[in-house]
Amino acid sequence: MSEAILSRNFNIPDAHKLSVAEPRGAYETARKVIGALKPEEVTNTVLASNLRGLGGAGFPTGKKWQFIPKDSKKPVYLVINADEGEPGTCKDRYILEKDPHQLIEGILISAYAIGSHKAYIYIRGEYVLPYRNLQSAVDEAYAKGYLGKSVFGSGYAMDLVVHRGAGAYICGEETSLLNSLEGKRGYPRLKPPFPAIVGLFGCPTIINNVETIACVPHILKNGAAWFTALGSPGNGGTHLFSVSGHVEKPGVYELPMGVPLRDLIYKYAGGVKGGRALKAVIPGGMSAKILKADEIDVKMDYDGLKAAGTMLGSAGVMVMDETVCMVKMLYYATKFFSHESCGQCSPCREGTGWAHKLVTRIYRGEGSVKDLDTLLTIARNMEGRTICVFADAAAWPIQSYITKFRAEFEDYIVSGRGKAVAAELEAAGAHAH
């Protein structure tokens, strides 16, 4: 494996404690940056590093920071998205649990860059151990004066609040997260206005993913050019890839942006389990379009996967071998999306539920081939007509599984083998929801 940057402390026992992390360099960079560099210099370095948001959308981080109005009379907030809800993704969890000081250091530098004195970490409610480790790290940082009225004695004030989510996937969408943080229902907001102008409590706000912010100290320490060189053109740095499914060694791998998907599976994750044949790979979390076995010669970065008609998303790589039933896969995908739609937009609310009913019908051996076309129509109609991109994300599995594995879907329907599944489901007491 290449150089461990973000993951360098993952295997060090008790690295979440300041007593272990600090001798290993934690806060060194922040101490040098705060008060010494101008905030714009920090932003410019991040901009030059080609760091792109690692939460899924890949938006250039430095550019996002520049959207904060210069002359704002209102406070500026930094919000860290630690909701990590995308199925197949568990990378942020490692940072939160194993090396939270890395994140806090990133927050100090990033907040300084955007002129914020208050940051929030919105952490997925199910992440209990990560939360505990994170909160104790925050407490330690406060106790040492690394957070609070005067960070490192520099006079720069910084407050950090850890807020636990309550289990809705949609609260990972940044504006839904803001509503949730404000104590409201987790409904994504209409855009414009964008959060950099009207964000948390109506104030300018930057929302970044945990991993994105964890990269920042390393960029400031080693320079933009170093970071850029680590990755592929236009995609700076390394990335934590969560590899799951039918591989010999599932886990989180830190590798340079642009690593070939084939290498990720065969070189790093030990290849397909039991030497079975590969059937398909979802490269970027449940929302990403699926790749067939013969489509895996792609570079794992934003541009490479976009060119392959899918996306890097959360870099949650789900590997499926020849035993996987695509109808069943789609059943679980539509089940997930219909359960998690926030329900605001009619195309998404009704479309996800409707699609899941149709897929369930097929899965239970009660569907028809015509249902496949209806599903494709529903998916197409859901796309591009909603408040957030959840509806698009819900459409993509439907479209890609059915179009890429059409013969298998038709065979499943015609063969009637779903009847056995129905009996099984009945026995298990499974319902549409």
Add this chain to the structure above:
Amino acid sequence: MANITIDGKPYSVPDGSLLIDAIDQAKTKLPRYCYHPGLSVAGNCRICQVEVEKMPRTVIACNTRVTEGMVVHTASAKAKESQQIVLEFLLANHPLDCPVCDQAGECKLQDYYMEYGLYDPKFDDQKVKKAKKAVAVGPTIMLDQERCILCSRCVRFTDEITKTHEFGIFNRGDVSELDVYPGMELKNNYSGNVADICPVGALTDRDFRFKMRVWYLGSQESVCPGCSRGCNININYERSRPYKSDKGRVMRLKPRENAAVNRWWMCDEGRYAYKAIDQDRMTTIRTTAGATTWEAAVREVARLLKAAPAAKWGVIASAQHTNEELYLVRKVFKDLLKWPHLGYHEAGEDGPQDEILLRKDKNPNTAGASVILDLGAANGAASVLERARKGELEGLVVFGRDLSKMGAPGLLQEVRSKVRTIVYIGSAQHATAAAADVALPEACYAEKDGTFTNFEGRVQRIRMAVPPAGDARPGWKILSEIAAEIGEPLVFSKAEEVFKRLAAEQPAFAGMDYKVIGSQGAVWSRR
């Protein structure tokens, strides 16, 4: 201003305005459920999709701001397709129970389906069942969750307008449900508005439910007489029914948009007060000489008034009267008969006031009365009644009001015992009407034309929705005939003519006529 093109026609609209408002101003039809100009933009129904040139996809007009040179298509193939797609989603779980739904005929789902629907529905699965079918959520409103399309208008109304926060949307996805919060009920003085703004039959008015299919209703523009705000309303009535006590001709009142007065709303106090139109009305003429026709009654009253010693008679005028009627009251009693004891305002009748619409002055025309009657401060209703109570008056003319509801208890009996002759002209049958020697039935506000001046000096029209009950006649007509009989040729055949005369004589009304007033009112040129 920004120059934009909507469906091929050029328009100039204020910079930064919402595209949907520009489309509305251009009188172009565009479907919408969640958008309401009086509420924040939610953008959740997604149906107001339009095509904007140079944009890759259709966009919702309610969250798009106009920009210079924008070219918009509301009915292009692309726009229409997008609208249809959204409508199909909205109907997926809708129960389609129009035949038994009280909203039928004024349902936006039904309307848009006729216009934008795909007549080939693909949804053939089980619809989501929801718990609350026709459940009361408060004293005025019934909720049917399965019909709700989750547009959140009602939620925003109770959050933003009344700030009472009764409604919420619970659960997620296609099992999302609109409901009141646990332990709460929808109970505020503006609750009726949620039935108006609910675009489908999910929230219906318990008072109106199943009274009548809406397509059998007539509608007339008017103004609520409930307080000095003068909320603009439509009176919905059943034209063919004659007045019969306690059988409704007027079925309901609906607020009518007026940005300067009530925006889109009205209060429940005003909304449900329509019942008085068809209750306890005085419908027949009663005089001492036993007149039964208007000719005889007018002659008798005119003779009585003419013979009365001016200083010994008093008038209780009414701020519930129209400007036209108040003008004639002034003409007859002040200018012609020169009676010194005139009053109109009844202090003590004032009720609650709020920050939304409701005013504590429960008269629709106090402003008109004050300018037209132009009485000295000492000459209020209280001082006239005080004179009557002290036995200083021989006769009293009372318009509309029930003396038993004014002043100290027992006032009516006291006055009655001291005053020889009481003439009552009004629409309600009450203790004063019963105690009067002469009682002339007057049309109520829903039965006549005229104008009220609200507390801000806005002159607004009321119009006849239903004919006067029984023998009743509009006050202006009764007064003009009495004046003619007394000898002053104040003869008018329409309220409009009275108003013309009033406008010519009263500087506050200068330049106004019924056309100028129109449906949105006109403000006094000078106060």
